Each structure stands twice: as structure tokens, then as C-alpha cells.
Amino acid sequence: MRFRLVMGEVWSGLRRNLSVVISVILVTFVSLTFVGAAILMQQQVQQMKSFWYDRAQVAVYLCTSYDKSATCDGTDAGEEQIGAIEAALNDEILAPYVEDYFFLDHDQAYEEFTKQFEGNPILDVTSAEQLNQTFWVKLKDASKSEIITETFTGIPGVQSVKDQQSLLDRIFLFLGVASYTAIGIAGLMLIAAMLLISTTIRLSAFSRRREIGIMRLVGASNRFIQTPFILEGIIAALIGAVLAGAASVAIVKFFVQGFLVKEVPFTSYITVEQSLIVPPILIALGVILSAIAAKIAITRYLRV
Numbered sequence: 001m002r003f004r005l006v007m008g009e010v011w012s013g014l015r016r017n018l019s020v021v022i023s024v025i026l027v028t029f030v031s032l033t034f035v036g037a038a039i040l041m042q043q044q045v046q047q048m049k050s051f052w053y054d055r056a057q058v059a060v061y062l063c064t065s066y067d068k069s070a071t072c073d074g075t076d077a078g079e080e081q082i083g084a085i086e087a088a089l090n091d092e093i094l095a096p097y098v099e100d101y102f103f104l105d106h107d108q109a110y111e112e113f114t115k116q117f118e119g120n121p122i123l124d125v126t127s128a129e130q131l132n133q134t135f136w137v138k139l140k141d142a143s144k145s146e147i148i149t150e151t152f153t154g155i156p157g158v159q160s161v162k163d164q165q166s167l168l169d170r171i172f173l174f175l176g177v178a179s180y181t182a183i184g185i186a187g188l189m190l191i192a193a194m195l196l197i198s199t200t201i202r203l204s205a206f207s208r209r210r211e212i213g214i215m216r217l218v219g220a221s222n223r224f225i226q227t228p229f230i231l232e233g234i235i236a237a238l239i240g241a242v243l244a245g246a247a248s249v250a251i252v253k254f255f256v257q258g259f260l261v262k263e264v265p266f267t268s269y270i271t272v273e274q275s276l277i278v279p280p281i282l283i284a285l286g287v288i289l290s291a292i293a294a295k296i297a298i299t300r301y302l303r304v
Helices: 002-016 018-053 079-090 106-116 121-125 142-152 164-207 209-217 222-263 278-303
Strands: 058-062 098-104 134-139 158-163
Touching (some): 018 164, 018 222, 018 278, 079 142, 098 106, 134 142, 142 164, 158 164, 164 278, 222 278
Antiparallel strands (some): 058 134, 058 158, 098 134
């Protein structure tokens, strides 16, 4: 009987303030969708880090006949210089750090270049001799790349040494900032949702002030009076949280797996299974925050 009475009050409150309840659902949905997107972005960044850092290499670019930089004199790196670099890579000093390496000569570099820029007019003005012969070095521990850089920088025949990991760090720094920005926006949206829930509860309480007064006269406890209002806030936020969870999974299914995997296939992406961790987090977050907001609002109202 008591349960039916409480649920009747909850339904009455939701029905009386339907437009405001819909607003709570929508604001909660949008704010928690931002939270879900931020979580997905963090997952994606970690996925890409694992994928790319495992493949990060150090490139040792050799001089070309077109290069008159500080370390090159306008002559192509010769067989003797190439052999010296290869010998150094096989030396017992570097062997503990080098997992594997391979060499691209001018023709092989041009072949890779044409694959990368197929259909681009730049191919018409680029010849194989203009492209650097390159040693690509894969390390056992990518964080030790400075060893390769220090060993080969400035030696005869070497134009420059580039560490791909340093480039990846910049990219992932940008992605990290973007994900934290999304978290910040989500935080502001959650605050707005909590304020709207508080306002909804106060409006609901005000519209039923006569019933509240009667319950007080007959000796109803504050907990009994507060429970329907708290449940109203939780139910509205719960609907929004469920919608946000579904939207998060849909983003991964239709945008990430359905579009990015096909159109941009050169990296690793999170899967639908990995995204399933997001809905429970959003539902728990929505229920907890709405319960806190509703509890504070109705408690303050009853004290007035």
C-alpha cells in the first residue's frame, strides 16, 4: 500500500510537470552523451597509442645529390657510407636496442611515394633521385630512440634522423586536449542538468504544497514526503542516461565501425564490445547526480 502510494505520487508529479520533465530528459541526454563521447575518445586515444607506438620507427635519411644542407655536400650517399650505417646497426652496441631494420633505396622510396600520392600532380615533378634513401629502424623499446638519433646524427652520408614517436606524441597531445575539452563541456552540461532537476523538484513540490501540508499534519516523516520527489528526478535522469548510453554505442557502431573503419583503415579503432562499458557508467552517473540534486532541492524546500 505504501509503495503504491509513493509511486502514485511520483506519477502525479511527472504528469503535472511533463514539459519540464522532458527538458530534464533532454539536458541529461545531451550532457551524458558528451560524457560518453569523452570516455570513447579516451578509449580511442589509448587504442591508437598501442597501435602506433608498437609500429613507431626511427628514420635515418641519407643525403641525396640535390641536398646541400649542413650535413650533406650535394653528393648522394655512397655504398661505403650505407655499409657503415648498416654495420653500426648490427654492432653489438646497438644490437640490444634494435629489433629490426630495413633499407629503402631511391627506386623503392619512389615506389612508396607513388602509392602514397597516387593521382597527385606532385608525381610529375618528382624523380626517384630526389627522394632520400632511408634506413627504417624498429626498436625493442621505442622510448630509447635517442640512442639511434645520437649515433647517426651528423655522420657522413646522413641528412637527418627522425623519430616517429615524437610526431605521434604531438598528435596524441592534441587528441588528449580535445578529449579533456569534451569532459569540461560535459561537466558544465551536467551542472546545468542538476540545476534543472532541482528546479523541477521545487516546482513539483510547490504544485503539491497542499498535499505536503496534509501529510505533515497526519505525521508523515520527511523521508516519506521526500521519496516521491527524489524518484521523479531519478526517473527523468535515468531515461536521459539510457538514451545517452544508446547514443554512445550507436556512435561506435555506425560512425566508427560503419564509416571510419572503411574510409580511414590505416589505424586501429575501438569496437562495439569495448563501448559497452560506457552505458553502465552513464546510467550510474545520471542516477547518482539526479538523486543528489533532487535530495538537496526537496530538503531545502521542506525547511522553508
